[in-house]
Amino acid sequence: MTQITTQKTTEEFIQECEYLKEKGLIDEAEAVSFYKRAIKVHKNSCKLHHFLGEALAANNRLDEAIDAYKKAIEINPNFHWSHHCLSLVYLWQKQYDQAIKSCQNSIQTNSKIAPFYDQMGRILSHKGEIEKANIFYQRALDIESNTPDLEEIELENLLEDICQSEESPKQNLMTKKQLKSDKKTEYCSVFGSLEEIDGCILKGWAWDYLNPDKSLTLVVYKNDEEIFRFQANCFREDLQKLGIGTGNYGFAICLPLEICQQSPFNLKITPEDFDSPLNNSEKIFKYISDYKESFQGNCEPIRDGKIKGWVLDNGNLDSKLDICIYEDHKFMIRKTANLYRQDIHKWKKGHGCYGFMIDIPPIFLDNQKYSFSICFENSAVELDNSPIVINEGQASSILFKTMEKNVRDFVRLAQKLP
Known part of the structure; x- marks a missing residue:
């Protein structure tokens, strides 16, 4: 067990924990214990409570992560990254109204950070409010293009700027520098989601709003290895009613038996021309069907x-x-x-x-x-x-x-x- 010494500063605790994780000396579960012990030394550190929230979210302990982020905000209401990450957790739980409120708080505390607007766009997209979502996506693009270097933005002395994927609490953290270098991944023109896995069937939709008349080709990956490609071109009346083009953007695809039998594995679906995974598609695929030998x-x-x-x-x-x-x-x-x-x-x-x-x-x-x-x-x-x-x-x-x-x-x- 890693020993905590009282003479360490908050920053030293955070640096030590991140170093231990990077070297594989502790996992995310042990990181939770590490930050809890550090908080006993620095009870009023909003950063330690924030990073505790990150570790809890990575362990899928979302309710506890919410409490940790709220504590960080209570200590420092202007710590915008805690508002942002709290919004992410609410989005994972599909508590959209709470997610919007927290996202608004992050924007109000710092209106110069593009991912905050991108996050609001994702929440609104999940709610089906596509036109409003596009406004926030465009604002994120405008900020990104007009900002020489996001690393120059004051981030309340946070050691690592945090921008987690909305799809999985177990995603690794990403710094703003990484976000900037991977703009193709974050800011593609494709909306959509893997909505359901029913046995061997993957169901969802994908739409390129810059090319609404084009059927997207999607790529399915197993452990980062391409399995096959298909087109998202099935008519969905619900998409059409939401104002999403013609509505011909749905898909329901059967994974082959030989692939299903290799589960569990890391699943991912991306548009053919983009690196960015489809919303909710990065997950562990487990083949659970109603089939019986009889x-x-x-x-x-x-x-x-x-x-x-x-x-x-x-x-x-x-x-x-x-x-x-x-x-x-x-x-x-x-x-x-x-x-x-x-x-x-x-x-x-x-x-x-x-x-x-x-x-x-x-x-x-x-x-x-x-x-x-x-x-x-x-x-x-x-x-x-x-x-x-x-x-x-x-x-x-x-x-x-x-x-x-x-x-x-x-x-x-x-x-x-x-």
């Missing part, structure tokens, strides 16, 4: 423009399972398999309602080759005979059979008319 299912060859098959749980034949369909990793539909299948009923008993039948969207009937994967529930495990393929030229046959069926149905209907 699941069984089968896909049948495409006929009449329909995807057909059956799926059941041998461990609970009274249940009804969902299937998810993907085209080139892109989520299409989730549907409960609840159609009666006499053949399966005779074979497996149970209630017999294990079938599914889904029309292929007309967009895929353009005589191009498409591959559809059908998976159990929210897992990446595919049914037998999945994927199923529409080959080039097969669409014409499907369209002809569909038209032929429609004509027969029309004739039957006409015969019933008086």
Whole structure:
């Protein structure tokens, strides 16, 4: 255990702790204990309380971090970085009103620091107030471009200027000098977020406000190694209602089974032309799905423009399972398999309602080759005979059979008319 001596100054305590962390002699959890012991020596040091908040946040002890930042502010209300970091923690907790209030305090105490405005833009973006967010993002850019050197700004004698990523309390601290040298990362024109991870499915949106008609290509990384790329081009009515361009910026992507089985790992998603990660995309990916070894299912060859098959749980034949369909990793539909299948009923008993039948969207009937994967529930495990393929030229046959069926149905209907 590192010994604390009473003759050390506040700055010496901070320097020692940061040195020990840098050399790997203590971790973030031990840093919490270090700062708590230092505070016993300098009870009224706003800096020590502030750095205690940093260490607590890095350990995901957010409520305690809030208390530490508040104590630092109580000691020195003009210590703007504590207001800023308090705003970050509130944002991680999705307490947006509190985050805005703390961010306003940081701006009021020092209106010359670009990251404070950038932070307000991020909070407003999370709330869906995109137009207001853009005003603050632009103000951050203006300050950055007009400031010769951010290191010259008086920062209340703080040893390290702090600017943490909003997405993870476990991110390393970043100095203003690093921020300035990495402007491409911090100030890109892309908005968006990884909103949800559902089993193997990554859901979210991405939009380049400088190129609103362009579909962004996003890059998925596993432990900083690129896995694959995809386009965020699915229509989202909620985005359109918020005034985010056409709304064609959503994505729902299935990670391949072989990738999921390597979890946990560090996940990251970035726009193709930027280094900056998508909001909330830097996290530990853990593959947790509803799949069970007792699941069984089968896909049948495409006929009449329909995807057909059956799926059941041998461990609970009274249940009804969902299937998810993907085209080139892109989520299409989730549907409960609840159609009666006499053949399966005779074979497996149970209630017999294990079938599914889904029309292929007309967009895929353009005589191009498409591959559809059908998976159990929210897992990446595919049914037998999945994927199923529409080959080039097969669409014409499907369209002809569909038209032929429609004509027969029309004739039957006409015969019933008086």
